[in-house]
Amino acid sequence: MNTRRLRAFVAVAEELHFTRAAARLYLAQQSLSKQIAELEADVGTPLLTRTSRRVELTPAGAVFLDAARDVLARLDQGVTQARSVGRGEHAVLRVGFIVGAALELTPLILGDFAERYPDARLELREFGLTDPTAGLGTAETDVAFLRLPCATDGLDVYPLFTEPSVVGVRSTHRLAARESLTPADLADEPIAVGRTSDAVWRDFWTLARADGPLVETSSHSEEMEVVAAGLACCITPAAAARFTPRPAVRFVPLTGYPGSTVAVAHRAGADGTLVRGFVETATATVARERETVAVIGNVAGTQTQSR
Template structure:
């Protein structure tokens, strides 16, 4: 069995300097070493490798074929060691590993790619695993512990989850084209409560109450819920006349559906899109993701204004 060659990284760095400068005096100055000492280090390296790496004359220094081959490996080895050290430093600060990012349909809308791109640029050692959760899981995996951080919609009644609002997304009523309110410029929430309304079958009562217009109801107009599993299923049910829905203006502008119309609700607030995480468990990775999300939000003011001002009438 051949014994492994033990070469310290300092010698590799010396060799790379000489190979790039092709001049011992310049290389010695670059690595802060006397020329004679540098020459001795290169000679020791050649003995360890078992091949002549440099041709030296009084006039010039050139790489031998063996030296050219070794230079590529030396650069790769030094780069790998530097990356390993950087990874270790990131891990020491909690900035390496995997971040499990959950999101409800739509995530952070147009801000999503900006946030993910900037986070990737700031923290290349972190793998972001994204997972979309169905409409019945308003916590996007936080409640079950399946995710570390998530793009969610407020209001939220699930305990032990902290949130930071990114922006407020206007909402509208989606009704069948044959609905008696079609043609109105706007309607009140109270005018919608007589109809069956879609529901994602969530256990989060605060979330369900918002999307089912509970604050506008009384005992005579208790919600008749029509369960749904997705946004597209919701639109199909509304088109078929089985229910109405309260939904994001994004649906109106980016997912038009034959057989439905959208109405402005003049007395109902928008839905805040937020970043959520487990209370008292803000890891360094989660803290950095939150920092990136907020910095992108504060930088992209024009985009945020456009999203928050999206028209609520067609």
């Protein structure tokens, strides 16, 4: 079995016509028919049925077509990358993220990926709250750490872990001394939210508030300053207490409300070697680091007041 026969089969399977497929490959029709026959002998079963009027894939041929396309796509991509490295270039993977990325797991994932792909160069790009897709929606990044829920149309998404939600309030706020809060406790409170058109994102971080006071921000640090000033409270991941503490801000567990999920994602269909490798690395790292994931998912101890 060789790639010439695979390409011949893919061409016939896509055209369902030997004459058109032969013209597409710049081959004589007799030579194309011979290559298909040789491939079927290699595989050990008929891949096509052909009459004087039409050509069709057999059930085995339909299965083999997917495999053939995958093999050829990987081979072509490998050739492109090898030539690039041969010219002294390095394959670049643009990794997008919003604040926090994958939390304590971020350096572990990036380190594991670097070991697995030593010739690849990572470019990390941080995005504000205006773009919950971290550059995937605008094709500025190849793969990204997302904070779900957000709009994921056109994306392939792979959840990694979920952490609890908390409420950030000014330390002198009337709710700051509470051991926990519920969504009902925030009914009359202004809520800070990212300045984005992503309705899924906005609904989650504002308790799906149809009306009522909202304060729009462009970044998490801006959001924290708004809360510290007492202009609004915010719904935020529990990790904010560890990663972005602010003077005069307290984080109180939010009960009766779902947590948010960190995921790795890429544009649908854009699953080249490095993108696929990054997803596989991220999921494998998370599966290995169970203790760290358990700590992230534990709401206990999230209450804190910066000193």
